[in-house]
Amino acid sequence: MNAVTRADFFQPSIWKRLGYALLVVYVIYAAATLGLSWERIERGVGYGAKFLAGFFPPSFTKSDLIPGLLESLQIAFLASLFGTLIAIPLSVLAARNLMPAFVTWPMRVIIILCRTFHPVIVAIIAVKAVGFGAMAGVIALTVASVGFVGKLLAEAIEEISKKQIEAIRATGASFMNTIIFGVVPQVMNRFIGFVAYETDSNLRHSTIVGVVGAGGIGGTLFAAFQRYDYDFVAGISIAIIALVMLGEAIQSYVKRVFR
Amino acid sequence: MSTLSIRQLAKEYVAGKPVLRDISLEIEGTGITAIIGPSGTGKSTLIRCINRLIDPTSGEIHFEGKDLAKLAGAELRAARRRIGMVFQEYNLVERLTVMENVLSGRLGYVSAWTAFRRKFSNDDIQRAFDLLKRVGLADFANRRADELSGGQRQRVGICRAVMQSPGLLLADEPTSSLDPKTSVEIMELMRDLARENNVPVVINIHQVQLAQRFAERIIGMSGGLVVYDGAPDGLTQDTLQKIYGGEDWLAT
Numbered sequence: 001m002n003a004v005t006r007a008d009f010f011q012p013s014i015w016k017r018l019g020y021a022l023l024v025v026y027v028i029y030a031a032a033t034l035g036l037s038w039e040r041i042e043r044g045v046g047y048g049a050k051f052l053a054g055f056f057p058p059s060f061t062k063s064d065l066i067p068g069l070l071e072s073l074q075i076a077f078l079a080s081l082f083g084t085l086i087a088i089p090l091s092v093l094a095a096r097n098l099m100p101a102f103v104t105w106p107m108r109v110i111i112i113l114c115r116t117f118h119p120v121i122v123a124i125i126a127v128k129a130v131g132f133g134a135m136a137g138v139i140a141l142t143v144a145s146v147g148f149v150g151k152l153l154a155e156a157i158e159e160i161s162k163k164q165i166e167a168i169r170a171t172g173a174s175f176m177n178t179i180i181f182g183v184v185p186q187v188m189n190r191f192i193g194f195v196a197y198e199t200d201s202n203l204r205h206s207t208i209v210g211v212v213g214a215g216g217i218g219g220t221l222f223a224a225f226q227r228y229d230y231d232f233v234a235g236i237s238i239a240i241i242a243l244v245m246l247g248e249a250i251q252s253y254v255k256r257v258f259r
Numbered sequence: 260m261s262t263l264s265i266r267q268l269a270k271e272y273v274a275g276k277p278v279l280r281d282i283s284l285e286i287e288g289t290g291i292t293a294i295i296g297p298s299g300t301g302k303s304t305l306i307r308c309i310n311r312l313i314d315p316t317s318g319e320i321h322f323e324g325k326d327l328a329k330l331a332g333a334e335l336r337a338a339r340r341r342i343g344m345v346f347q348e349y350n351l352v353e354r355l356t357v358m359e360n361v362l363s364g365r366l367g368y369v370s371a372w373t374a375f376r377r378k379f380s381n382d383d384i385q386r387a388f389d390l391l392k393r394v395g396l397a398d399f400a401n402r403r404a405d406e407l408s409g410g411q412r413q414r415v416g417i418c419r420a421v422m423q424s425p426g427l428l429l430a431d432e433p434t435s436s437l438d439p440k441t442s443v444e445i446m447e448l449m450r451d452l453a454r455e456n457n458v459p460v461v462i463n464i465h466q467v468q469l470a471q472r473f474a475e476r477i478i479g480m481s482g483g484l485v486v487y488d489g490a491p492d493g494l495t496q497d498t499l500q501k502i503y504g505g506e507d508w509l510a511t
Contacts, residue, residue: 161353163346163348163350164350164351164352164353166312166346166350167344167346167350167351167352167363167416167419168352168363168366169312169339170310170312170339170342170344171339171340171343171363171364171365171366171367171419171423172336172337172338172339172340172341172366172367172368172423173336173363173366173367173374174336174366174367174371176371176374177366177367177369177371177374178366180371180374180375181352181355181359181363181366181374182352185352185353185354185355186352186353186354188354189354
């Protein structure tokens with residue numbers, strides 16, 4: 001019989017230990033250079049309380065609340081629709097189990113580029129390009145949707161069962177027919193989930209792109225901040241929360257219907 | 260003239276390591292031809308070369324006046340329509356209904372727009388329903404394929420293949436995932452449907468008894484070559500030993 005000890009199976013790794021040590025050092029370094037300290041937090045709590053006190057009672061009476069909200073809603077809806085329509089062909093072409101590498105690579109690069117920058121940064125560029133207003137917001141969130149839906153849908157397509165595809169191909173089906181009968185049924189459920197999530201996320205983002213002038217309730221919010229109009233800020237914030245919760249409710253309903 | 264004529268077919272997945280060495284076969288008539296042989300000897304590869312789910316390295320496959328080994332694109336798809344295939348794991352599209360799965364046998368004949376809207380002709384739908392009735396699954400037409408049992412799924416798989424109006428049926432171990440009783444039922448169904456539709460069947464099969472019971476001709480493969488080709492009752496112990504190797508497993 002061979003005698004074995006713990007060390008035969010669980011060898012200590014110097015690299016792992018070094019990694020942990022480096023992590024600790026980095027956390028201390030980062031906190032120190034950024035000037036994080038308790039005193040500032042303590043002082044900040046006081047300012048924050050004063051600021052929050054200005055929120056009450058919230059005001060909903062200003063006339064630009066409803067148009068701003070509706071514009072955000074429209075931006076979110078259109079961006080989700082356009083983004084999804086662009087993402088569908090893009091993700092089919094980006095799926096490595098359907099397409100050769102020289103097709104999937106350029107498509108993957110496009111999708112990655114769409115995901116690289118936060119929607120607000122894209123919105124700043126779009127405002128420069130097409131001017132202030134909702135169109136810039138739609139463009140910014142469309143880009144974000146192409147990136148999100150495109151990436152997840154391409155991954156979903158890559159995970160489908162090859163056997164079902166093989167059977168459809170064996171019937172003499174064309175490439176498009178194979179997509180329609182072999183691929184679509186396998187990814188439809190997840191696709192609905194992605195689009196619902198993306199619409200929900202666009203709804204949230206559509207309330208912020210206005211800060212940089214890309215339309216929607218965000219512009220109203222930012223203006224109210226600058227006027228120290230805090231009760232209106234509170235009113236807008238509550239309206240945004242209501243809008244996002246509505247989006248959440250619709251999303252869970254849609255998912256349930258398509259299960 | 261025979262229905263299917265395979266000449267000097269060879270397939271190498273890795274250069275210098277052939278899976279199929281030199282296969283020449285003539286398939287004719289309407290009966291079942293069973294291919295037996297040990298796992299890894301190229302039975303599946305042979306079947307898949309015929310409808311070009313796998314591309315052969317060399318050789319010819321003559322079917323309905325064309326050399327399938329040389330076809331590509333639309334011509335290849337047109338040829339595939341005439342070759343139905345039944346799979347070991349049924350390979351139904353699980354999230355589609357039974358009816359849609361059977362109708363997918365017509366996908367080689369309809370446009371993408373038609374397929375997308377499910378605008379199959381009434382003739383196709385009637386035939387699909389008659390086939391489902393024939394295999395005893397008419398009540399399941401609107402059920403999703405993943406709600407069915409293995410035997411039921413394989414019957415749907417067979418309906419899909421027959422729905423193509425094939426001139427040849429291929430089956431890759433159609434009973435390997437099924438229990439013995441269901442296996443026999445599936446073999447009976449394939450034999451009967453082949454007879455009714457006047458189409459020859461080539462089946463890969465692991466169970467020698469099933470092969471002997473249902474096939475009119477048995478092809479024994481070993482090491483990428485045909486080592487036996489003849490009647491089921493010609494399968495002696497010696498022949499089986501030649502096909503599968505060893506002898507201990509034959510002892511009773």
